[in-house]
Amino acid sequence: MFQEAPIYRQLIAERGDVPAQVRGEAERIARDLQRVMPPMRVSAPVAAERAWSGAHGASAAPALPPGAQLG
Template structure:
């Protein structure tokens, strides 16, 4: 990203490559959370439908009755 920038090179030399360290740490945390949450994903996911839904089937809410028009 900033490889040709002397300012960036100097900051990396002084402070370390903070963006790269942050990316690595975020990836480590993501993998750890994925591992920890794996048992709960099966509990939280909805059960699979027995058959695929077809258009036009199922509950459709009724429209409210039309209000009388004032003349």
């Protein structure tokens, strides 16, 4: 995409391929994080997850899951 643009080639010649360097660092950090902090496995039903995330409306109070009662 940008590789064909003359200004891009000039910037790479002057400064190095910064986007590629950043991408490489981001991938390395992601691998390190997965090693020390494996992804969590969540088994909550999608409906309950939506209720807790407030997907049912933009109210100030958190949504209650189906069947929950206020005390």
